[in-house]
Amino acid sequence: MNVAVLLKQTPDTESVIRIASDGKSIVTDDLKWIVNPYDEFAVEAALRLKEKHGGSVTIISWGPQRVVESIRTALAMGADTGVLIDDPALERSDSLGVATALAAAVKELNPDIVLCGSRAVDYDMAQRGPMVAEFLGWPHLALAVSVDSDGKSVTIDRPIEGGKVVLESSLPAVVTFGGSHAVWNPRYASLPGIMKAKKKPLAVKKLADLGVDAAVVGAAKVRVTSMEMPLQRAAGKLVDGGLDTAGKAVELVRALHQEAKVI
Amino acid sequence: MGKCVCIIAEFRHGAFRRVTYEVASEGKRLADALGVGLCAVAVGSGVADKAAELGRYAVDKVFAVDDPALENYLAESYVPLVADVLAGCDPAAVVMSASVDGKDFAARLSARLKAGLAQDCTQVVCENGKIKAKRPVFAGKCYGWCEWAEGALPVISCRPNVMDCLAPMEDKKAEVEKVQVSIPQTRSCVKSLDLDTSGKVELTEAEIIVSGGRGMKGPENYAMLEELAKVLGAAVGASRAAVDSGWRPHADQVGQTGKVVNPNLYIAVGISGAIQHLAGMGSSKFIVAVNKDSEAPIFSKADYGVVEDLFNFVPAFTEEIRKLKSSCS
Ligand SMILES: Cc1cc2nc3c(=O)[nH]c(=O)nc-3n(C[C@H](O)[C@H](O)[C@H](O)COP(=O)(O)OP(=O)(O)OC[C@H]3O[C@@H](n4cnc5c(N)ncnc54)[C@H](O)[C@@H]3O)c2cc1C
Ligand SMILES: Nc1ncnc2c1ncn2[C@@H]1O[C@H](COP(=O)(O)O)[C@@H](O)[C@H]1O
Numbered sequence: 001m002n003v004a005v006l007l008k009q010t011p012d013t014e015s016v017i018r019i020a021s022d023g024k025s026i027v028t029d030d031l032k033w034i035v036n037p038y039d040e041f042a043v044e045a046a047l048r049l050k051e052k053h054g055g056s057v058t059i060i061s062w063g064p065q066r067v068v069e070s071i072r073t074a075l076a077m078g079a080d081t082g083v084l085i086d087d088p089a090l091e092r093s094d095s096l097g098v099a100t101a102l103a104a105a106v107k108e109l110n111p112d113i114v115l116c117g118s119r120a121v122d123y124d125m126a127q128r129g130p131m132v133a134e135f136l137g138w139p140h141l142a143l144a145v146s147v148d149s150d151g152k153s154v155t156i157d158r159p160i161e162g163g164k165v166v167l168e169s170s171l172p173a174v175v176t177f178g179g180s181h182a183v184w185n186p187r188y189a190s191l192p193g194i195m196k197a198k199k200k201p202l203a204v205k206k207l208a209d210l211g212v213d214a215a216v217v218g219a220a221k222v223r224v225t226s227m228e229m230p231l232q233r234a235a236g237k238l239v240d241g242g243l244d245t246a247g248k249a250v251e252l253v254r255a256l257h258q259e260a261k262v263i
Numbered sequence: 264m265g266k267c268v269c270i271i272a273e274f275r276h277g278a279f280r281r282v283t284y285e286v287a288s289e290g291k292r293l294a295d296a297l298g299v300g301l302c303a304v305a306v307g308s309g310v311a312d313k314a315a316e317l318g319r320y321a322v323d324k325v326f327a328v329d330d331p332a333l334e335n336y337l338a339e340s341y342v343p344l345v346a347d348v349l350a351g352c353d354p355a356a357v358v359m360s361a362s363v364d365g366k367d368f369a370a371r372l373s374a375r376l377k378a379g380l381a382q383d384c385t386q387v388v389c390e391n392g393k394i395k396a397k398r399p400v401f402a403g404k405c406y407g408w409c410e411w412a413e414g415a416l417p418v419i420s421c422r423p424n425v426m427d428c429l430a431p432m433e434d435k436k437a438e439v440e441k442v443q444v445s446i447p448q449t450r451s452c453v454k455s456l457d458l459d460t461s462g463k464v465e466l467t468e469a470e471i472i473v474s475g476g477r478g479m480k481g482p483e484n485y486a487m488l489e490e491l492a493k494v495l496g497a498a499v500g501a502s503r504a505a506v507d508s509g510w511r512p513h514a515d516q517v518g519q520t521g522k523v524v525n526p527n528l529y530i531a532v533g534i535s536g537a538i539q540h541l542a543g544m545g546s547s548k549f550i551v552a553v554n555k556d557s558e559a560p561i562f563s564k565a566d567y568g569v570v571e572d573l574f575n576f577v578p579a580f581t582e583e584i585r586k587l588k589s590s591c592s
Contacts, residue, residue, distance in 0.1 A: 013519050013539045017404040026405070037520050094379055095370075121519055123400045123407070126382055127370040130338060134374035139339045139451035142367040145513065155454065159514050160363045161280075161465045163458035165335065169451035180513045180520050182506045221415040222379025224407040227400075230546070236565045238557075248569055249579035252551065253587055255567055260549045262471070262528040263495060263584065 001053035001151055003046040004109050005079065006102055006116035006128065007039040007061045009070040013121060019227045026227070035070045038117025041177040044186035045147050046115050047078045053151050055112070056080040060105045062090055062098060068202065075197035076189030082202040083109075089207055089214040097217035099131030104210040106136060111172065113154060118143045118176040123224075129176035139169040143178035265355030265416075267302045268294040271345060271368070272317060272325070273360055274307035275336070276458070279317065281428075281468070282360040286421050287320035288429040289387055290358045296389035297355055302326065303437070304348045306341050308334040311441050318437035320429055325437045326352065332446045335453040336364045342371045343447050349376065354416065356394055358387075361420035362467075369420040378416040381409040385425045385546075394419075402519040402542030423467055424525045464498035466515065471528045474500035474517055474544070478533015478554065478573055482510040487574075488532060491581045494588060500524065500544075502534045518543035533573050536561025553577070 011017070012032040020027050035043070046057045059074045061067050062085040071082040085101055093101075106114055114133075119126035133140030144156035145164075155168045156175060177184070189197070207214045239248050239255065256263045270290040273280045287303065294301040302324040305314050311329040326348045333340065345368075349357065357372075359365050361383040373380035385406075386397040393410070394417045400407045411417045466472060473492045475485055485499065492499045501511035503518055517524055519542040529547035533554065534540060541564055544550070552565035555572050562568040569576060 011401070013402075013542070015401075017401045019405060024407075026401075096374065096377060096379070099374060121402060124383065124398075124402060126366045127373070127380060130367055130370035131374035134342070134371050139449065140371070141451060142338070143363065158363075161468065162463075163456065165456050166454040167337075167451060168454050173451065180503065180506060180516050182503075182509070182516070183513045220379070220412065221377070222381060222409050222411050222417070224400075225395075225410045226408045228406050228408070230399075230403065230406065233550075233564060233566070236550070236562065236568055238562070238568045238570060240570070245571055245575045246579050248571060249576065249583045252567060252569060252580060253583040256528065256549070256551070257587060260528070260566065262549050263587070 001049055001055040001113065001149065002109070002111040003049055003055065003057045004106055004111040004114045005039065005042050005046050005057060005059050005074065006114065006132065007043065007059050007070060007074055008036045008117070008120045009033045009061065009063055009067045010036040010120050010122040013037070019229065024224050024226050033066060033070065035073055036117050036120045037181070038119060038121070038177050040186045041179060041184040042115040042117055043074045043077055043079060044184050045177060047187070049113070049149060053149070058083060058109055058111065060102060061085070062101055071202060072197045073189060075200045076193040077187055078193065081200060084202065084204045085207065085210070086204050087207045087214060089218040092218035092220060094220035094222050095125055095127040095131060096221060099128050099135055100217055101207055101210065101212050102128065103132045103135035104212045105205070106132065108210060113149070113171055114174045116174065116176050118178045129174055133174035136174070138173050140174035140176065141167040141169055142176045144175050145179040145183050147175055265299070265353045267300045267352060267354055268297065268356050268358060269349060269352060269354035270301070270303045270322070271357065271359035272303045272305035273362060273365060274305050274310045274313070277309060279313065280362065282362055282423040284320045285423065285426040285428050286358055286360050287317060287322050289421050289426040291321035291429060293356060293358065293387055293389055293394070297392060299355055300324070302352060304328065304345050306333055306344060311439060314439045315436040318435040319431040319433060321432070322437045325439045326442050327439055328442050328444055330444070330446055335456055337449060337451060337453055338367055338371045339449040339451045340447050341368060342375055344444055345372060346375045347444070348442055356417045356419065358419045358421065361422045365420050369418060373418045376416060376418070378418045379411050380418045380420070382420050383422045384419050385422050387419060399546070402523065403545050404542065422525065464496070466498045466500055466517065466522050466524050469498035469524070469526050471495050471497035472500050472524055472526045473497050473530045473532065474502065474534060475505055475532045476502035476534030477504035477508070479505060479510065485510065487577050491577055491584070494581055494584050502540050531561050531565070532577060534561055535559050536564060
């Protein structure tokens, strides 16, 4: 089974986010970059599918040169090849544009299944997976917390508010990954894995190589025009005043009931 | 300029979800600002009989796509059906919920319509006919305002529990038009649906959340939080440390790789307040922290902090709330 994983590089989740002087982007100079956690789950799932069915795992990512490092991380985990779409049109693009380019890269590879994160922990768009599926004309199954395949179809568990659904689709299909570290427990790259990754093939492409018109992809329908920080919370207060445990309980209930009026 | 603001109603298991009323309320404010009417597209089995009630939340007209084959939400069938209805009603903006299904649907629908989507918005404004939507990014570490290109159709999904709900107009009914459709052939399907009937409150919709972290020391101690939650009518959440330890199901995880929640009151018990946890609950209206370490970072975010051993404090607190509830009723 040939698997393609759409992988995005995102700032480390520890990052302090600061707004840049243009007022509509963030300062990236001092950021540490990681593989988007949900995409790491997708890589883990891809490797498990490969272990079961054979075939190959290809990582596809659109971003600047620094993204090579994240693709290599996935290759070190066990993926076979990488494709980096390095084209500045990305900067002017929106989700539709990114998904158009990713769909074109997928078409070229012609995999049996595409796995991706349910959302990237940068702009939290939660858009590209279903969009890529729509552009490919494939079904998609979203927010998987389990995935299984017999080689012809794919089945996932999808948590919804107040329960879960089991979804199934024939292949080819797109699956987006939810869950958390506890669910997927993504493997670490081993030292031999890291050595091997350096020699694995990694193709760099421009949009034109994929037959995608940069002008179309760059014509964003929606864009971020300004950014702002959340309101600083007023300094909270400690429920203390020399009270004992019971006294603090009484005082907290009073404060929540009378001041905050939330209980 | 389109003829109406169109909302997408979420009809599940025989009823509209509450978030649909929030979406209708937000849609109404937008429609008023644009000087157009408010319509809705509602898909589901049996939805046509219930659709008129959306009038209570200011919807003028509902396009009902009703068929037994549409019992369960499936992106592959719902999206083309709704896209066809929208093509017929020329909307100025499309608004829906950023629920689990809503986000999924919004993304695929936008691709089909080639429309720009602002997902999970917390505020929508309209100045001189120009729509702007605000959404949390970087897990709420900051906000981005989205604007649409000239002539582009805005598609907006609204974060649950954020938009103010109109007071229902009890006797108002929406006009319902049953849309004749042919059900699309799909390659995907819903194999089964498992609803939790225990009456558990859903985290993303809860007014109050009690969350426990590594300080809880073991799965058995969550009984104490369940008890507190029961008295408060709250949902129970957890930190990643608790979920990774296998004490709580992953569905309970709050944070950057868990659920982003937005309750009136969030009570963090034995949680240190790591940046990834704060990312999931930092926009709660009131935050209470219970931690025995007065230096824990969670205190810098808490409106009320209690430096205590949770094993002593939680039972005492639960008891006090019980007293308050019985004196109120
Ligand atoms: C990529 C990535 C994603 C992540 N995503 C998430 C996420 O979605 N959600 C999340 O929560 N974390 C997430 N984390 C993990 C996060 O960094 C922290 O490790 C985690 O939140 C810590 O959980 P905790 O506060 O329960 O545990 P700890 O940090 O160990 O804190 C336990 C607290 O309990 C207190 N305590 C102990 N005993 C008692 C007692 N008897 N009475 C009172 N207080 C007591 C201690 O003082 C301490 O402050 C993520 C990390 C990474 C790298
Ligand atoms: N630039 C990109 N390159 C490759 N995959 C991407 C890119 N952007 C988004 N994705 C994929 O789409 C998923 C959802 O991203 P988003 O819509 O940005 O939240 C991510 O988890 C990735 O799998």
